[in-house]
Amino acid sequence: MNEGLARRLGAETARFREEGVYKRLNHLEGPQGPRVRMEGRGEVLVLSSNDYLGLASRPEVIAGAKAALDRHGAGTASVRFICGTLALHRELEAALARLVGTAAALTYVSCWAANEGLPASVLDEEDVVISDALNHASIIDSVRLCRAQRRVFPHSDMAALDEALRETRGARTRLVATDGVFSMDGDTARLPDIVELARKHDAVVWVDDSHATGVLGPRGRGTAEHYGLIGEVDVVTSTLGKALGGAAGGFTAGPAEVVDYLVQRSRPQLFSNALPPAVAGGALAAVGWLEAHPEAVARLGENTRYCRARLSEIGFRPMEGDTPIVPILLGETSKAIRCSERLLDRGVFVTGFGYPVVPQGTARIRCQISAAHTREDLDFACEAFRKVGVELGLT
C-alpha cells in the first residue's frame, strides 16, 4: 500500500490543528431543530443551521417522507432516464416550478449537482458565463467545468457587470450567474439591476436561491418574489436541503425547453441516481406546508430583526442585511473558531468560518435564525454572545 498521500495529508491536518483552524465535527444525537442533543454536550441551542422554517423535524414533513418510503421503497436503483423516474418526482417538480414561478423544474440529488449540471450542458465555446465573485462554491466549480468563456465581476458591482456585458456583445448566449442570498455575507443580490441589465444586453439570468427559497418574499418564493420579479428570472436553482425540509436534494427551474434539455444532456442527471423517494416525499410535504403557512416566513423575518437588534445592543456589529444569515466579522480564523468553541461551552452551537471558506482575514461567526426559534431561545443565545464577547474582548 502506498502511504505517501496519507502521510502528506496527515501532516497538513496536524498543521491545521497547530494553527487553530482544524474543523472538529460535532455529532448530533437527535433531529435538527432550534435545540438539539449533541454528543458529549447534552442539549444545545442551534444558531447555525439552514432549517429556516423549522421543517426538518415538522411532523407533516416526516409523515410525507415516511409515506413515500412505504409506497416507493428505498429508491429506484437507477438514473432517471433508464428506469428511475417516479410519479412522485413529477409531482414534486410541478410543485417546485409553481413555488418559484417557472414553467418547469427538474430535481437533482443536491443543488450542488443541479448547479454543476447547468452551465456545462447549456453553454459551449460560443457562450459566456458572467459570475458574481462571491457566488457559492458550487457555481464557481460549475463555471470551471464548462467550456464557455468566463467573466467574474466584483461582488454586486453593477457597473462591472454592465461592462462585462458590453465587452461580450456578440457571444451567442451570456449567462449571468448570481446567488439570490449570498451565503457567507447574508446580503441579497441586486436583482432588479441584474434583470434590467440582462434585458438591456439580451442576457440570461440564473439565480441560485438556496438561501432564499422559503425565506425571502411574503410567501417564501425567493429573491424574485422579494423584489416583485416573479417570472423575470430565467433560471432558478435551489436546494431542498435548507428551508424546504432540510434533507437533501436540489432543483433547476426555468422554461420547459431548458428543463427538457437538461433531462437530455445534464451529466449529474444522466449519470447519477434520482432523488430517493423518502427525500422527495418530505420535500413535497415541505412545499405544501410552506404554501399553507406564509406566517412562518413572516415570523422568520421578525426573529431575524430581533436577533440583529439584540446583537447590536450588546456591542457586536453584524454585517448589514435583512436575511436570516447574520455574520459577525472577527478577522482571524483561529479567533472565529475560539469564539464558536466558547459559545458552545455556553450551550450555543454556532459555527466559525475561516479560510478557505471565506477570504483570508475575514473569518466570521455566522448566525442563522429560524422561524422555530422562540424569543427565549434568541435571548439565551444573545446572552451567551454577550458573555463571550466580554471574555474574548470582542465587544
Ligand SMILES: Cc1ncc(COP(=O)(O)O)c(C=O)c1O
Ligand atoms: C448558495 C448555495 N448553493 C448551493 C448549495 C448546495 O446545496 P446542496 O446542499 O443542496 O448541494 C449551497 C449549500 O451550502 C448554497 O449555500
